[in-house]
Amino acid sequence: MDMSTIDWANLTFGYMKTDYNVRSYYKDGKWSTPQETTSEEITMHMASTCLHYGQEAFEGLKAFRGKDGKVRIFRLHENAIRMQSSSHGILMAVLPVEIFKEAVIKAVKLNDRFIPPYGSGASLYIRPLLIGISPQVGVKPSKEYLFVVFVTPVGPYFKEGFKPTPVAIYRQYDRAAPLGTGTIKIGGNYAASLVAGDMAHKAGYSAVLYLDAKEKKYLDECGPANFFGIKDNTYITPKSTSILPSITNESLMRLAEDMGMKVERRQILEEELSTFEEAGQVGTAAVISPILRVDDVEEDKSYIISKDGKAGPISTKLYNKLKGIQLGDEPDTHGWITIVE
Numbered sequence: 001m002d003m004s005t006i007d008w009a010n011l012t013f014g015y016m017k018t019d020y021n022v023r024s025y026y027k028d029g030k031w032s033t034p035q036e037t038t039s040e041e042i043t044m045h046m047a048s049t050c051l052h053y054g055q056e057a058f059e060g061l062k063a064f065r066g067k068d069g070k071v072r073i074f075r076l077h078e079n080a081i082r083m084q085s086s087s088h089g090i091l092m093a094v095l096p097v098e099i100f101k102e103a104v105i106k107a108v109k110l111n112d113r114f115i116p117p118y119g120s121g122a123s124l125y126i127r128p129l130l131i132g133i134s135p136q137v138g139v140k141p142s143k144e145y146l147f148v149v150f151v152t153p154v155g156p157y158f159k160e161g162f163k164p165t166p167v168a169i170y171r172q173y174d175r176a177a178p179l180g181t182g183t184i185k186i187g188g189n190y191a192a193s194l195v196a197g198d199m200a201h202k203a204g205y206s207a208v209l210y211l212d213a214k215e216k217k218y219l220d221e222c223g224p225a226n227f228f229g230i231k232d233n234t235y236i237t238p239k240s241t242s243i244l245p246s247i248t249n250e251s252l253m254r255l256a257e258d259m260g261m262k263v264e265r266r267q268i269l270e271e272e273l274s275t276f277e278e279a280g281q282v283g284t285a286a287v288i289s290p291i292l293r294v295d296d297v298e299e300d301k302s303y304i305i306s307k308d309g310k311a312g313p314i315s316t317k318l319y320n321k322l323k324g325i326q327l328g329d330e331p332d333t334h335g336w337i338t339i340v341e
Ligand code: PLP
Pocket: 060, 221, 222, 223, 224, 225, 226, 244, 245, 246, 247, 248, 249, 282, 283, 284, 285
């Protein structure tokens, strides 16, 4: 690939072929040492459990090139742990944290030329995935698994970047059940969100904001990101049994506390949206994507969040702090960074 053709500052959030991906197989109770390959293909049995019964989990994390030239991976350990929790949730073999880390670091190092330059605003998105690859016809877990890590350079998840966008509540759709799989990162949750997501995009919204599936009263999360609201110097984010525990959100809660703000993790009634001074979507891909307005489409209600169409001061401060730590411009006081040596 001719690297001079890459327009780093204008990358979208999409797939670009890189040089290598890294794989580890689980067989007879053992994981193989992570090995690189240049192949973008996976060959598997047609009766593999990932194809029929959804035994698939994935992660999403990022690596950044700093001003000092060093490459930093953000919260590698926490992503490894979350993938283990996804495995427990759908009865897959549990990948040791050390193999997760080794494979991610290897994939980042081997694709060094694809790590965007400092100052471009882009980053290297790391996508680990775990799938059941042995055949079953009855509904049973696989005996063998494949763990793959691929990377791809990305720009902002929402084309607007840090500019506020509107989100939609559609009451006829749920993403995850109250005691279902919403708390783990498995493909089925995203399949369940495609129809509503498509409806939202066609209507000009960046994402769907899901309500709790049982009572349809409380805010849950967005399709690809958690939700937060700000008022009275307080960072407020939903507590729910059906949302993904976002690692970026957890990081922002710590940064908000560091800044002297109060942090509340609790149920948020939809009506409370009218009281927020700022709100946003938060996640690895979304980073912080400020919310302009929330439309409860079927109820014909609208909550304006950003009155001037701009990101609010606290969201901006949190965003700059988070990016600063990720890029190495700010000290890593919480031990969130793995430097790739
Ligand atoms: N919620 C959902 C449904 C997601 O897909 C993601 C993305 O990973 C998040 C929240 C944010 O999680 P994290 O900050 O760990 O990337």
